[in-house]
Amino acid sequence: MARPVWAGNLSFGLVSLPVGLYTATGSHTIHFHQLQRGTSDRIRNRRVNERTGDEVQLDDIVKGFDTGDEYVLVEPKELDEIAPGRSRSLEIAGFVDLAEVDPIFFDKTYYLGPKSADFGKVYSLLEQALAKAGKAGIATFVMRQHEYLVALKSENGLLTLHTLHWADEIRDPKKEIDTLPGKAKASAKELTMAEQLIGAMSMDWDPERFHDTFQEKVAALIEAKKTGESVEKAEPPAEPTGVVDLMEALRASIERAGSPKATSGKATASGRATASSGKTPPAKKRIHSTPKEDLTGLTKADLYKKAAAANLPGRSHMSRDDLVKALTSART
Missing domain, CATH: 2.40.290.10 (Ku70; Chain: A; Domain 2)
Incomplete structure (x- = not known):
């Protein structure tokens, strides 16, 4: 405990x-060591006296407040008191x-x-x-x-x-951001379409739906570099939406998400339409692998990639053994 x-x-x-x-x-962030380029030599941080260049032990360090003319020294014990x-x-x-x-x-x-x-x-x-x-x-x-x-x-x-x-x-946003729109107003039609888009994309809150995809890509990158394989690069970010293209972007977004008028309901957390839409819910993703595959012989990184492909919830907190059990269960 x-x-x-x-x-x-x-x-x-x-x-x-x-x-x-x-x-x-x-x-669950993947942590890296700092190395000197071209070597396997670790780079370590040390507490060094800036005047002498000598390393200073932690017990010999006190807190000092800079008043401008001098330092006022304060011992940790004095702060506790x-x-x-x-x-x-x-x-x-x-x-x-x-x-x-x-x-x-x-x-x-x-x-x-x-x-x-x-x-x-x-x-x-x-x-x-x-x-x-x-x-x-x-x-x-x-x-x-x-x-x-x-x-x-x-x-x-x-x-x-x-x-x-x-x-x-708490900082004042008006003092921190000089690009706030101020009195800029959207038209009634733009506002209506934006509300329709929000309605079409509404869902129930399910935190298990979301996972750290960047850490998964970092793990895949590390594994690929170990084996000499190449890694697929991410797609470039979307271009900013201009004022002229706003209406068309909203209209296309509603069509892609599923208009509330067409579905007569909201999308659920798993991305399914409600029963009134008449659409068949998509089947849950399964792991498709040969029966002879021995999961116990795979590395944790390989197991994690399979868990990500199978969309297994809670995989970021699983140990290697937990991943084997969860993947085996999902295949049966």
């Missing part, structure tokens, strides 16, 4: 609950409607769990109450020498903690 990245007391009113904070997300909430508490200041928190404020998500089963009742009470009220608890707490503004939510039977950006961290 994972270890909590933070532990302390969650309190609301006079109720206190010992909790642990757990990382909710992971990354003045940190607000150093008693490791997460105290809810109040509860707000979820709809009131603009999505731009949300940053990172954590799972929150009770310290032990003894506190399950208090944990469940808060989770159920938040779910029924449709509200989020707002609090601040300190983790790793940083203070965070957070929102505590109920999601699928557990408590989640979402770090939020501070108000002064």
